[in-house]
Amino acid sequence: MKYEKIVPTGNYPCKIFTFYTKSPDRLIPSHWHGSGELLFCISGELEVTFKNTCYSLKENDLLFINSNIVHSSRSPIPGECLAIQFPLEYLAEATEGQYGKDFIFELTPKQQSNVLKELLLSIRKHFSKSSLAEHLLVKSNVYRLLSELCKEHLMSVANIKEIQSVKYLEKMREVNDYILQNYHRDLGIEEVAQVFSYNTSYFSRFYKKFMGITFTEYLHSIRLEAAYKELRDTDATILDIAYNSGFSTVKSFYNVFKKNYELSPQQYRQKYFKK
Template sequence: MKHEMISPNKDYPFKLFSFTSRNPDRLISTHWHESAELLYCLKGNLEVRFPQVTYLLEPGDTLFINSNIIHSSRSPLPNEVFVMQFPLKFLQEMTQNQYNDQFLFNLIPLKEKDEQLQTLLNQIFKDYQVNDLATNLLVKSRTLAVLSLLTEKYSIPLATKKTIKSLKHLERLKQVNEYVQINYNQSLKLEQVAEVFNYDPAYFSRFFKKYMGIPFSEYVNTVRLEKAYYQLRDTDMTVLDIAMANGFFSVKSFYNVFKKNYSLSPQQYRQKYFK
């Protein structure tokens, strides 16, 4: 779980990009960012997890992730996804300071697709990499059209920021995250981390599960697994060395966590996708 800083594209006050995942079950660990995010699934599937609900995006599906909402994702099938990320300041300027103060957006995958929204997103996806002024202006105008459509059809009232339960806890969660990111390759027992942050272990366990949506031990393994994934992909390190370098302390524990998340052993996954 990490706080992400998002920088806009050159020539735009927001960030546009697409990503593809060719490896099934590729995990993006739990994180949040102040920028809001719109996901548009073009091919395959993308599973997006929030603490209380999970959505499976199929081709043509859209999902809006509001500012500072904790989430993670994985790719059950090879996919292509178009992403629009809007800095909070930009959204507030475009909505007369009403977004995140008076309303949020509630755009989730539906059986009936919004053809008007799909048309706009397809046009933006087609044009956003063209580097000329006229096209840039079109992308900006269509992006504003997307925001207009979201405001008209998919906004929900926000009586108080307290309704976003995780907001007031993000700073403490960020501190816990930074501690885990630094010490992931060490022994990280729940009781030890609770003591570092002056929590009763039982309370810390409930607090973390409530606002992160997963137990603390599972989160630690997610961080370790993400580090190990890149070493499995980018280096010739043995599976034993990768396990030891990332805090698993035995090949068996690394094997069990990896297979639970990827349905293959580390060696099988490396042979199938990285050779």
């Protein structure tokens, strides 16, 4: 699980892209970003998990993921999806400072919206074109999307027990950057808490509250990502991969890997990476 920096698509104030899922084994591991994200399943099926809930998007289903929410996705059935990622600064500007302060968006596959679907299909058709007229059409449709979301899909922050403040999110970004730089060695929660001047018990609660997962779960996910790449791209032994990724023993690497991938590292390499 890592922080992802969103860079807007050229000519637009947000990032717009389609992605095709060709394999049921496709998995986007847990990540988060400051941008809000609108997903539109055009065909196939997409499962998105956040806040301990799995949302299953089938053809024509929509889902909005609010800013700074840790989420992951997989594709049980191959297909095509459209994604629009709205930078937090743009959302704040477009909503006159109200997004995140007064409200967030609530849109799940159970909530149907023909207006949003028509706008998204139009954006999909025109966003990659090169003419100024089409760029303006897409920009106007993005504003219409936000207008429809503000009209029909608001959730007042007064109804939400915990809103992640910018102050704490910036601190979490610093903490996670430190973990990312040091995951490969013997790194524990006590060290990280001390580096950022926290009591260990408080830091443990603080981390879970604002990240939605524990410190150990995050550290394991970073180490797993590194191990996965080495498993895929090199002929290194399982022992070397375990130690290179920061796991203290092969057994701990095996247990964490199997819990997440349902196969041992060696079985996974043989099944997916050996030709």
